[in-house]
Amino acid sequence: MLFKPTFWLKSVLDIDKEFLKKHHVRALVLDLDNTLSMHGNPAAEAGVTEWLDEMRRLGVKMRIVSNNTTKRVAPLAAKLGLEFTANGAKPLTFGISRAMKAMGSNKKNTLVVGDQIFTDVMGGNLKGVRTVLVEPFHLEKTWTFRLKRKVEALVFKRDYSKLEVK
Secondary structure, eight states, X not given: OTTOOSEEESOGGGOOHHHHHHTTOOEEEEOOBTTTBOTTOSSOOTTXXXXXXXXXXXXXXXXXXXXXXXXXXXXXXXXXXXXXXXXXXXXXXXXXXXXXHHHTOOTTTEEEEEXXXXXXXXHHHHHTOEEEEEOOSSOOOSHHHHHHHHHHHHHOOOOTTSOBOO
């Protein structure tokens, strides 16, 4: 169960008012690369800014936890109006714990949201927090990302017929 997400959604944009209410969610620990933005891109993907505004309107607390450096995370986090924890060391739980403490959230009302099983999902599961695996906005073409996805497939088969799509 360490590698299995609680929820599997097409996109972070599929987290909406009904989903939050149904699952009693008040806080989101958000990955950055391939969850809110393309890896290395200085801008959010289409729809993310509006989605963040809707989450704020609903009173959802949010914080980015990324394994990337402050140099990468800070500029985009500022554009998005989100606090962040860089060098989050996922799947270790230090960054997730720090984010939850900063948001004043707990394991029952928080979700860890990200695109990678061995960092985001595993980190949330180790912390005892429900997890949401999202599909990346774009598939990475570098050999390292292709390798990561192949290894992930050994522990979690992405059966797209079971993907929760709204």
